[in-house]
Amino acid sequence: MRNLKKMMLVTAAALIVGGAAYAADWSPYDAEKIEPPFAADGKPMDVSYVALDKASQPWKICVSFPHMKDAYWLGVDYGVAEEAKRLGVKMNLVEAGGYTELNKQISQIEDCVASGAQAVVIGAISFDGLNNLVSEIHKKGIPVIDVINGISSPDVSAKSLVSFYTMGSSAGEYLAKKHPAGSEEVEVGWFPGPAGAGWVEAANKGFLDAVKGSAVKVLEPKFGDTGKEVQLKLVEDELQANPKIRYIAGTAVTAEAAQGIIREQGLQGKVDLLAFYMTPGVYEGIKRGLILAAPADSMVIQGRIAIDQAVRILEKKEYIKHVGPKIFVVDSANVNDVPQTNILPPEGYKPVFNVE
Structure with a gap:
């Protein structure tokens, strides 16, 4: 744990060129971890999130979103897809079509697991409605990462989200x-x-x-x-x-x-x-x-961190269980200095559902 703490306190600036950071250089990123993890009354602690350089093998990661109807989830998609490419892992993304489609989300995730997913990243439609499914996946030894929305199950392996x-x-x-x-x-x-x-x-x-x-x-x-x-x-x-x-x-x-x-x-x-x-x-x-x-809330980075957490868990490396990007206010004073592809999808970005 001492090594983890030392690693997470490393500070560095992202390489910025023309006001936009290269995607590969998003890490380290100012973040907050919650201690104790998953606790409703957990306390935020400042950390600098440092991602892995590469995965040791092309792990198969399934990602499930409530929908892909707006720019918010498009931004999270950009994060998970780009991080999967950067780390060299396989990613398959499914989207249920809306917040009324809990049963469809459950069915899609079950299909993902049946087809050989080694880790599952879930943007949950329901805070409580996926708990039985998460428990079943956990019993199979497959890590579940809770991204963006929150899941109440104690069987999730990690959380990448903000408050x-x-x-x-x-x-x-x-x-x-x-x-x-x-x-x-x-x-x-x-x-x-x-x-x-x-x-x-x-x-x-x-x-x-x-x-x-x-x-x-x-x-x-x-x-x-x-x-x-x-x-x-x-x-x-x-x-x-x-x-x-x-x-x-x-x-x-x-x-x-x-x-x-x-x-x-x-x-x-x-x-x-x-x-x-x-x-x-x-x-x-x-x-x-x-x-x-x-x-x-840097939704792109939340997606990136979720993929990094999944790979760390699969490779039995140290990881932060409950973490999210540090929230900051954007106004006229800093809007031109913030790397846009950390907080939003690039202009004209089209959904990516598979990374091979």
């Missing part, structure tokens, strides 16, 4: 620093996403906790589906009901959709937009000065 509570609190802290206690109060319209979804509840709590004691007054949260039309209507209604609003904060879809309203109503400079996670649309909005800021 949506931290994503929400990072966005809230950004505003609280701009408007500390004692300064003039500012009103924020807050749109956390669909009510009842685990990631939404976590982000909502993080955001609200972060602004406590500051001059930021958050109006009643407006929950709603992350479809563009739904968010557009929610923002329009909120602006009409509360003309003193200084910020619109919420999902990436909220920020993307609200750009048009702000322009149409002549509110540029009067109402600023903030998202609590990153998408290509939000990234472009920040570059163009239309969106103020958003935390980045």
